Amino acid sequence: MASDKPSSSSGNTDATQPGESLQTDPRRPSDHFDAPEAPDADITQPRLNFVGYLRFFWRQLTSMRTALFLLLLVAFAAVPGSLVPQQTSDPNGVIQYKADNPGWSKVLDFLGVFNTYSSVWFSAIYILLFISLIGCIIPRTMHHVRALRTQPPKTPARLDRLPGFLRTTAVEWGDDDVAGGVSAARDLLRSSGYRVRVFDGQSASAERGYLRETGNLVFHIALVGILLTVGLGGGFIWTGQKVVPVGQSFANTLSDYDSVSPGRWFSPDSLQPYKLTLTNFVPVYERKNLNAYGDVIDYTAYVRASQPGQKTVNETIKVNSPLRIGGTDVYLLSNGLAPVITVRNPAGKVVYTQPVPFLPQDANLTSEGVIKVPDGLAKQIGMVGFFYPTECDTSKTGNCGIAPVSVDPALFNPVLTLQVYTGDLGLNTGQPVNAYALNTDKLKIIAGRGSGKPGLTLRPGQTVKLPDGLGTIELNKVVRYVGLDIHHDPTQLWVLSFAILVFLGLITGLFIPRRRVWIKAVRRAGKVHFEYAGLARGEDPRLDEAVAEIARKHSQLLGLSMKP
Amino acid sequence: MIEVHEAVTQATLVTDSLVSIYSAMFVYALAFIFFTYDLAKRMSQAKQLSAAPADALVVSGKSARGAGKTAVLDRPSPPPVGFDEPGKTRRSVAARLGMIFTVMAWLLHVGGTVLRGVAAGRVPWANMFEFTLTATAIIIGVFLVMQFWQDLQFLGAYVTGFVLVFLGVATTNFYVDVVPLPPALQSYWLVIHVFVASLGTGFYGLGAALSVVQLVQARREARGLVAIRAVPTAERLESLAYRLIVVGFVFWTFTLIAGSIWAEHAWGRYWGWDTKEVWTFIVWVIFAGYIHARATRGWRGSRSAILSIIGFSAVLFNFTIVNLYFHGLHSYSGL
Numbered sequence: 001m002a003s004d005k006p007s008s009s010s011g012n013t014d015a016t017q018p019g020e021s022l023q024t025d026p027r028r029p030s031d032h033f034d035a036p037e038a039p040d041a042d043i044t045q046p047r048l049n050f051v052g053y054l055r056f057f058w059r060q061l062t063s064m065r066t067a068l069f070l071l072l073l074v075a076f077a078a079v080p081g082s083l084v085p086q087q088t089s090d091p092n093g094v095i096q097y098k099a100d101n102p103g104w105s106k107v108l109d110f111l112g113v114f115n116t117y118s119s120v121w122f123s124a125i126y127i128l129l130f131i132s133l134i135g136c137i138i139p140r141t142m143h144h145v146r147a148l149r150t151q152p153p154k155t156p157a158r159l160d161r162l163p164g165f166l167r168t169t170a171v172e173w174g175d176d177d178v179a180g181g182v183s184a185a186r187d188l189l190r191s192s193g194y195r196v197r198v199f200d201g202q203s204a205s206a207e208r209g210y211l212r213e214t215g216n217l218v219f220h221i222a223l224v225g226i227l228l229t230v231g232l233g234g235g236f237i238w239t240g241q242k243v244v245p246v247g248q249s250f251a252n253t254l255s256d257y258d259s260v261s262p263g264r265w266f267s268p269d270s271l272q273p274y275k276l277t278l279t280n281f282v283p284v285y286e287r288k289n290l291n292a293y294g295d296v297i298d299y300t301a302y303v304r305a306s307q308p309g310q311k312t313v314n315e316t317i318k319v320n321s322p323l324r325i326g327g328t329d330v331y332l333l334s335n336g337l338a339p340v341i342t343v344r345n346p347a348g349k350v351v352y353t354q355p356v357p358f359l360p361q362d363a364n365l366t367s368e369g370v371i372k373v374p375d376g377l378a379k380q381i382g383m384v385g386f387f388y389p390t391e392c393d394t395s396k397t398g399n400c401g402i403a404p405v406s407v408d409p410a411l412f413n414p415v416l417t418l419q420v421y422t423g424d425l426g427l428n429t430g431q432p433v434n435a436y437a438l439n440t441d442k443l444k445i446i447a448g449r450g451s452g453k454p455g456l457t458l459r460p461g462q463t464v465k466l467p468d469g470l471g472t473i474e475l476n477k478v479v480r481y482v483g484l485d486i487h488h489d490p491t492q493l494w495v496l497s498f499a500i501l502v503f504l505g506l507i508t509g510l511f512i513p514r515r516r517v518w519i520k521a522v523r524r525a526g527k528v529h530f531e532y533a534g535l536a537r538g539e540d541p542r543l544d545e546a547v548a549e550i551a552r553k554h555s556q557l558l559g560l561s562m563k564p
Numbered sequence: 565m566i567e568v569h570e571a572v573t574q575a576t577l578v579t580d581s582l583v584s585i586y587s588a589m590f591v592y593a594l595a596f597i598f599f600t601y602d603l604a605k606r607m608s609q610a611k612q613l614s615a616a617p618a619d620a621l622v623v624s625g626k627s628a629r630g631a632g633k634t635a636v637l638d639r640p641s642p643p644p645v646g647f648d649e650p651g652k653t654r655r656s657v658a659a660r661l662g663m664i665f666t667v668m669a670w671l672l673h674v675g676g677t678v679l680r681g682v683a684a685g686r687v688p689w690a691n692m693f694e695f696t697l698t699a700t701a702i703i704i705g706v707f708l709v710m711q712f713w714q715d716l717q718f719l720g721a722y723v724t725g726f727v728l729v730f731l732g733v734a735t736t737n738f739y740v741d742v743v744p745l746p747p748a749l750q751s752y753w754l755v756i757h758v759f760v761a762s763l764g765t766g767f768y769g770l771g772a773a774l775s776v777v778q779l780v781q782a783r784r785e786a787r788g789l790v791a792i793r794a795v796p797t798a799e800r801l802e803s804l805a806y807r808l809i810v811v812g813f814v815f816w817t818f819t820l821i822a823g824s825i826w827a828e829h830a831w832g833r834y835w836g837w838d839t840k841e842v843w844t845f846i847v848w849v850i851f852a853g854y855i856h857a858r859a860t861r862g863w864r865g866s867r868s869a870i871l872s873i874i875g876f877s878a879v880l881f882n883f884t885i886v887n888l889y890f891h892g893l894h895s896y897s898g899l
Contacts, residue, residue: 031860031861031862032859032860032861033858033859033860033861033864034859064856064859064860064861064863065860065862065863067856068853068856068857068860068863071849071852071853071856072849072850072853072871074849075846075849075850075853075878078842078845078846078849079842079846081837081842082839082842082843082846082886082890083890085891086837088836088837089836089837089838089892089893090891093891116837117837230835239832286743286744289574289742289743289744291741291742291743292741292743292744295743295744295746296746296747297744297745297746297747298747298750299747318747319747319748319750319830320747320748320750320751320753320826320829320830321829322829322832329832331831331832333831333832485832487832487833489833492828492834495824495834496825496834499821499824500821502817502821503814503817503818503821506813506814506817507814510810510813510814511810538859539806539810539858541803541807
């Protein structure tokens with residue numbers, strides 16, 4: 001079907017007369033395949049002054065070869081960041097990697113490989129690439145704007161050396177017939193979407209597919225748009241995290257966040273006030289399919305959302321459907337179990353009571369957590385605990401192994417084990433302390449491993465005594481908690497819009513053919529015949545077909561037959 | 565009772581699906597044998613021809629490529645010796661059998677993949693095993709559809725061999741039982757994003773295959789040998805490869821954009837340099853480079869062909885090594 005002879009896919013424009021081609025060629029880098037070839041390199045170059053060197057450097061930077069080289073360099077430079085954990089996406093991985101490879105990671109750290117995509121060298125490459133790109137886009141855009149208003153170039157003197165050349169058989173026609181044939185050609189080309197210009201009443205010169213260059217430019221400009229939006233817009237982004245146990249609330253104010261990372265230009269004062277109360281969190285586990293028994297099949301967080309001056313509404317947050325509220329997006333990124341702990345002093349007075357979020361360690365929610373009770377007891381105590389929602393029960397499942405382990409994420413056989421430490425918990429120094437870790441270096445263990453006393457074991461509803469007569473601890477119940485990510489990202493919509501432009505520009509820039517077609521009446525030995533030829537501008541594998549189709553229609557209109 | 569019934573039906577469907585896939589592999593193997601035989605014959609004919617007197621040969625080594633100013637002045641090079649133009653095709657019996665077996669195998673392959681989806685009650689591309697079934701079915705599908713447009717039978721051995729290897733690895737090493745989707749994958753984007761990604765993979769794969777043949781042809785042409793019989797000229801192969809890869813590139817661009825939108829829904833950011841994101845980006849940039857190379861003087865021809873092969877290698881790397889050995893958020897291999 002498709003026939004693309006080699007020459008038709010090459011969009012060389014030199015077949016047009018000198019002068020014409022310069023006027024209408026897209027302004028391309030000198031080493032673009034379509035650009036006219038540079039004059040012979042043997043010519044003695046003039047000595048370059050400073051401006052000359054600048055111009056030389058600029059031409060080098062905006063050449064196709066440099067752009068191609070920088071593109072491939074970007075691809076190559078992106079590789080290390082996938083081999084080594086990144087600070088932004090996997091901070092724990094970085095810590096682990098540094099611990100495993102102490103010497104090598106110093107080198108990598110020096111090179112910024114743990115932050116590859118914001119490193120100096122990676123930035124240098126893509127910034128150079130984009131400068132090169134902009135240097136290419138600007139002249140081409142200006143040229144294209146002019147080209148959009150320019151008429152097609154003069155018909156070449158000889159068509160028979162151009163791609164897709166065809167001719168009709170010769171007939172004895174008068175001038176009026178020829179003029180009629182040329183105006184029929186003009187109408188035919190116009191109705192086929194060509195811009196047409198008639199020369200001397202003898203030939204029609206036509207061009208189409210200006211959208212190809214438009215799409216091409218839109219594609220590249222939109223890429224620059226994405227880069228600028230991401231680069232400059234990053235300063236307006238706000239992200240924060242908050243852990244909320246069921247029954248508790250989150251207020252969108254700076255002080256209520258567990259952690260935040262504000263963009264450079266984002267003021268926390270501009271946070272819109274709203275409040276979310278987690279009324280329930282329901283995980284659904286697979287119970288039918290034995291191959292996936294206990295696998296999660298759904299998480300739903302039910303929240304009550306209230307904003308000033310608005311009615312309180314009930315909303316849900318799911319993994320793939322964040323809650324959009326008050327200029328922020330609230331994502332459900334993690335969840336887990338929080339044992340509700342109450343500690344009493346020997347007199348029975350409550351000194352501590354709250355849900356303590358434990359961090360899941362595996363799919364069955366074996367969870368690890370830390371309880372710190374700094375006040376109200378004779379000594380400060382800290383506890384490191386493991387929680388098993390369904391502790392493996394030898395009497396039910398048989399072989400359980402030595403270490404305790406959870407065998408199901410649901411609360412079928414919940415058990416909390418604790419090791420108790422006393423000493424200075426380091427909470428009074430004013431320094432922020434990780435709530436999920438307990439530095440036990442300077443603490444004394446009083447219950448559990450190595451202390452001579454067994455660790456504490458609790459089931460919901462149970463109360464046990466703390467060692468050394470310090471008081472009692474009760475596991476009231478176990479609630480679920482959610483880890484919410486709260487983002488404010490005004491760049492998203494811009495990036496999405498540019499991405500859509502990239503896609504549309506790509507399709508038009510690749511698939512709309514830009515081509516010239518000529519229909520020419522040729523007199524020879526008292527007879528007249530029509531000639532047809534085309535010229536591809538850029539990739540155009542169907543050029544021959546298109547010319548043949550126009551030739552067929554035109555010759556049929558005139559009642560001429562094609563010369564085989 | 566109903567639950568038990570469901571479980572039994574699902575188990576049956578899963579077994580039927582596997583039986584269908586295994587049968588497809590067997591028939592693909594037959595197709596591969598016939599295609600290889602056909603290829604060997606084409607090669608030997610090319611040798612015989614090159615042993616013939618020089619004036620009987622038409623060497624199409626000198627192409628318009630890179631000739632710049634004079635390119636258009638050249639008449640289109642004469643059709644290469646022996647290549648069957650579409651329309652007046654004289655296909656060998658072996659190639660014809662290869663095609664018939666490929667079509668049969670493909671029907672079994674698609675059937676098995678659909679059964680897998682029915683068994684799971686969702687699209688059959690939620691883990692590495694299923695994705696391999698679907699993506700390979702798409703590669704063969706694109707290959708078969710292309711036959712209406714172009715005679716690409718000389719790629720039969722490559723395509724069936726490639727798919728056979730991947731089906732073999734999938735059934736032995738990637739196999740997982742049907743399990744429900746984890747919450748992160750419960751999105752309509754799974755249907756769109758992953759399917760378009762496999763479409764892109766299919767087009768890239770065939771494009772890269774054409775580039776491989778192009779390199780072989782270009783070498784022969786450069787040495788003044790006659791082109792392999794029934795295989796187009798290097799120039800024409802390059803044009804075909806380009807047209808396939810450009811389509812693949814559009815799909816790949818869509819995959820990136822759709823993936824970003826999904827990532828924003830699921831992970832709260834549209835781009836985070838996750839390992840899979842990085843490699844999808846790398847693949848995109850390499851093929852962008854390929855398209856630019858085709859427009860750069862001195863880079864058309866074999867150099868751009870090498871880029872397309874590197875690009876498809878990166879696709880395969882992204883699918884295998886990155887899925888299995890790299891840490892990241894896209895850990896859905898199920899292994």
